[in-house]
Amino acid sequence: MSQYTRKTFDEVMIQNYVPADFIPVKGKGCKVWDQQGRDYIDFTSGIAVNALGHCPDEIVDVLKKQSETLWHSSNWFTSEPTLELASKLVEHTFAERVMFANSGGEANEAALKLARRYAVDNYGYQKDTIISFKKSFHGRTLFTVSVGGQAKYSDGFGPKPAGIVHLPFNDLDAVKAMIDDHSCAVIVEPIQGESGIIPATKEFLQGLRRLCDENNALLIFDEVQTGVGRTGYLYAYESYDVVPDILTSSKALANGFPISAILTTTKIAASFKPGVHGTTFGGNPLACAVGAKVIETIANPAFLENVQKTSALFISELNKLNEKYHLFNEVRGQGLLIGAELIEKYQGKASEFVKACADNQLMILVAGPNVLRFAPALNISQQEVAEGFKRLDQALQKFA
Numbered sequence: 017m018s019q020y021t022r023k024t025f026d027e028v029m030i031q032n033y034v035p036a037d038f039i040p041v042k043g044k045g046c047k048v049w050d051q052q053g054r055d056y057i058d059f060t061s062g063i064a065v066n067a068l069g070h071c072p073d074e075i076v077d078v079l080k081k082q083s084e085t086l087w088h089s090s091n092w093f094t095s096e097p098t099l100e101l102a103s104k105l106v107e108h109t110f111a112e113r114v115m116f117a118n119s120g121g122e123a124n125e126a127a128l129k130l131a132r133r134y135a136v137d138n139y140g141y142q143k144d145t146i147i148s149f150k151k152s153f154h155g156r157t158l159f160t161v162s163v164g165g166q167a168k169y170s171d172g173f174g175p176k177p178a179g180i181v182h183l184p185f186n187d188l189d190a191v192k193a194m195i196d197d198h199s200c201a202v203i204v205e206p207i208q209g210e211s212g213i214i215p216a217t218k219e220f221l222q223g224l225r226r227l228c229d230e231n232n233a234l235l236i237f238d239e240v241q242t243g244v245g246r247t248g249y250l251y252a253y254e255s256y257d258v259v260p261d262i263l264t265s266s267k268a269l270a271n272g273f274p275i276s277a278i279l280t281t282t283k284i285a286a287s288f289k290p291g292v293h294g295t296t297f298g299g300n301p302l303a304c305a306v307g308a309k310v311i312e313t314i315a316n317p318a319f320l321e322n323v324q325k326t327s328a329l330f331i332s333e334l335n336k337l338n339e340k341y342h343l344f345n346e347v348r349g350q351g352l353l354i355g356a357e358l359i360e361k362y363q364g365k366a367s368e369f370v371k372a373c374a375d376n377q378l379m380i381l382v383a384g385p386n387v388l389r390f391a392p393a394l395n396i397s398q399q400e401v402a403e404g405f406k407r408l409d410q411a412l413q414k415f416a
Contacts, residue, residue, distance in 0.1 A: 018051060036374055043070025046393050046400045048379065057404035058379045059392045064209075064241050064353060067268035067314060069393040074313070075271050075306055082305035089301065091294060097304035101277075104311045108250055110259045111279035115288065116299040120240030120266035121155025123276035126293055127262045128159060128203065130278065131234045134287040135200035139232060147194060147202045147233075149185040151211035154203065154238055163203060166211070186216060188223040195231050201262075202228055203236040206252035212387040213348055213355025221258045234261040234284065240276070244268035245314040245394050247351035248324035255350070268394075271310050275303035314394065323394050326401070327351050330390065333405045340409075341416040354390040355383050362386075362415065372414050378407035 022037055038050040046069050048056045061067060068075060082097060089095060102114040117123050128146060135143040148154070150165040161169050162176040165185075170176060183190040185208060195202070202224055208214040228235040237260035242252040244265060249255045251263065261284055266276035276298075313319060331347055334356055338344045345357045358366060366382040373380045381389035392404070 021051075038374065045069040045072075046396045046404075054377055056374075056377045056379050057400060057407060059390050059404055059408075060379045060381050061268075061391055061393045062272055063267070063381060064246055064391040065267045066272050067244055067246070067394045068271050068310065069395060072271070075309055078305050078309045079273070079302065082302050086301045088297070090296065091299060095299070095301040095304065097301045097308060098299040101304040101308040101311065104308055104315070105265075105277060105279060108311065108315045109263070109279055110253075110281075111263065112282045113280055113285035115278045115285075115293075116304065117276045117278070117295045118274050118297050118300075119155070119276050120238075120264065121157050121160050122295065122298075123240065123264035123266055123278050124154045124160045124163070124203070124236075124238055125157045126278050127236050127238075127264050128163060128201065129293055130262060130280065130284065130288055131201035131236060133292065134234060134284050137287045139200075143198055143200045143232075144179045145199045146180050147191060147199055148180060148182050149204060149208075150182050151185060151208055151214075152182075152203075152205055152238075153208070153210035154205075155240075185214065186220045188220055188227075191224060191227055195227050195233065197231065199231055199233040201234040201236055203238060205238045206242050206256065207247070207350060207353060209241045209353070209389075210383060212357065212384045213353060213389060215348065215350055216256070218256050218258075221253075221256045225258045225260075228261070236260060236262045236264070238264050240264055240266045242350075242353060244310065245320055245323055245351070246353050246391070248320055248327060249351070250311075250315050250320065252350070268314075269310060270303045270306040273303045273306045275300070275307055319394070323351050326394075326396060326398075327354070329398065329401060330354055330392075333401065334390075337405070337409060337412060341412050343412060343415055349390075352390070352392055352394055352396075356388040356390070358386050358388070369411070369415070372411040373408060376407045376411040378404055378411060380408075 040048045041051055042049040046058050048058050105114050148163045148165055152165040154160040154164045159177050163180055165182040206216050237253050239251050263279040269275050334347045345359055347356050349355050364385045366385050369388055370380055383389035
């Protein structure tokens, strides 16, 4: 038995998280084992991170091989894995240029800085307003948490950066009324994740593209959670027939190894001249080697087609359970990013459902206080789906 327990967390860690009562010690595929050897079906994939499951053999092999050659060299140099991953992203997306960082928040910070610098370079300092949306989430830096549309995350840290406007999501008329010559960028999640798995409408995103073009503003897609196959497309913008000016990617990009990327065009990228922005660990050879293998695997059309098939199965099983227990107002989402909104009786109690699932050896998430979030590995098998839903059924009996 390990000397470290859940109690140790309360003794030595800053209490900005409330982790589960059990401690995972091993993961393989879509299963996790705790300190007592109990197995769990994982419907979280580390908050949409482990897109290929835990410790996939082909990814472990890449990581081992790279770990024996080059770990870190700094951005005074480049590396072959860095160039390979960047090349694959350019090959498979709209992007012409890529920059790497370490987290989704850093990627969004860089994207917002790039948008403002591009506006200064091309139009002047007066063009600085960033339009964002209520209930959005873009990271935890002071800039990104201020751009995010949730006061519970941004209040209490002193003065916030200026020039940020928050409008209702999916409300194109509100954007029409606000966007003007002073607007430098609009940042949007194709699916709002933290606020309850709320997809943007095609009309909304296509309208944003049109309004940005008319007002010389950049359109930024935050695909930190929706990217790398999560929606059944390599990136969600493809399903909307909308091409952004800047796209941010992280989470699943290296299947759990910390990395993020900013994707954009050559013209826009030119505003990040040497020294304007940087990062010590961004483009790390270990992370990029893994990321290149992840993109190679997930960009395969057959892989993405299977994600959509599994999505249909997942939603069907959730609806069957809802017919049985009547606990959800709505099941929504895209690909394997799915939310089940709880009925009024259980509003604000989503965390209780997470606890009940853990007690039945199933790992799920919340998306706000009222929505259960399901984001399993993209290659989860039908057998693992079936076993997970058996355990979910047992957990829901407590509330029916």
